[in-house]
Amino acid sequence: MFSPLYQQIKALITRALQEGEWKPGDLIPSEAELASRFGVSQGTVRKAIDELAAENLLIRRQGRGTFVSTHHEAQVKFRFLRLVPEAEAVAQGLRMEREFLECHRVRAGADVVRALRIRAGDMVLEIRRILRIAGEPVVYEDIYLPAAPFRGLTAERLERYRGPLYAMFESEFGTRMVRAEEKIRAVNASAQEAELLRVPVGQALLSVERLAFSYGDQPVELRRGLYSTAHHYYRNELS
């Protein structure tokens, strides 16, 4: 089993991130410091950091240093929300409102158990919310989180928090979402869904099922979203 040095360094840095040695937003030691700490050359540390930066775990800033990536930065906020307004001109003045409909503990269903890799019968938090853009309801989401790491998360706290959910999870529960997989389908709105999103019954909606992972590829959130795509679309880049 051969493993390049820089991969081992990468694993060491990842573990340090996982264990919270450096918190999101923090400045990590310089390449030279890390090189002497790990007993390798700067070039080797550099290659490890390059990959971590490509995976969005770290952010390099020339002249300043390398920082732990965070969901709090303006540019990276809503990194996972691919919904874009149809009229680009409006994109600027979009103010997004969130309304939390529910937040309670429930016993995990079989699909949630499988997705989050928890034990059958474990409790999960279920959050339902609506996102409105310029007053118009655009997204309805049903979110499942393992109850243990998110103990103390209440509707009231959700309402109070300013900023993206993932920023809150990161600073208040120490769980940082690193990557996600989405399964996208088209579905016809049920009577209930239609009322929530204020569209006709049967209206075609985007169904977006997201599984989000933290460090070490651990799944920590299952999310089922319904997007109204009358004035917005889901943007994707293929390469």
Place this chain on the structure above:
Amino acid sequence: MFSPLYQQIKALITRALQEGEWKPGDLIPSEAELASRFGVSQGTVRKAIDELAAENLLIRRQGRGTFVSTHHEAQVKFRFLRLVPEAEAVAQGLRMEREFLECHRVRAGADVVRALRIRAGDMVLEIRRILRIAGEPVVYEDIYLPAAPFRGLTAERLERYRGPLYAMFESEFGTRMVRAEEKIRAVNASAQEAELLRVPVGQALLSVERLAFSYGDQPVELRRGLYSTAHHYYRNELS
């Protein structure tokens, strides 16, 4: 205006690809050869090739050399088709059939003119086709190509060709698709669409509008697809 050496090398290599010095599937010169040709060190060439490989323009094969990427390789076939069967077990035995409904020259509409950056009034090829997986119609597509570079493309030739469309464009018309942008919405099937995809009128379908680019970020294909997501879903990775 400062530009790193390796970026200039990257541009030189990209231009060579664009001008057809090395064709898709070809082995390009070794790093050492390119280094001496461009008068830089191997490390600099290496970094340029690294980025081109990350962008899927080149493929590195240890011990063999670096090759120009192509749509013909088994692993990269259908790289741009993100539709995945619901039942993973079935994924193996999927045989995909294509039926070309139309292929004719038309004057480009305003939206096609804008997307493909051609002149108002220019002619384009319009292709309509259906993809069936295991006999079931899953995708209906309406494809627009600038007429000039695709002169001689007929329904008969489309029918005859074995393999992905982009593989055909590459080997028969010298146009290689490099990346694409997709706008995804949910729409209700019209009577005509419903008949083509054999679903009820009003059935929710994924609308996928793709703009595909060749070397140098030149748009060369606009494609409007309707995906039936009863037994398939659109898979996406967020990071």
Place this chain on the structure above:
DNA sequence: CAGTGGTCTAGACCACTGG
């Protein structure tokens, strides 16, 4: 100005491929 990441070089050695 000192300190950071970013570029570039030259050279050594390793891992993999094909003949």
Place this chain on the structure above:
DNA sequence: CAGTGGTCTAGACCACTGC
């Protein structure tokens, strides 16, 4: 075996940031 890309090193210098 020769030739390729892959790793690792050490050192020089550049570009950017903040003080």
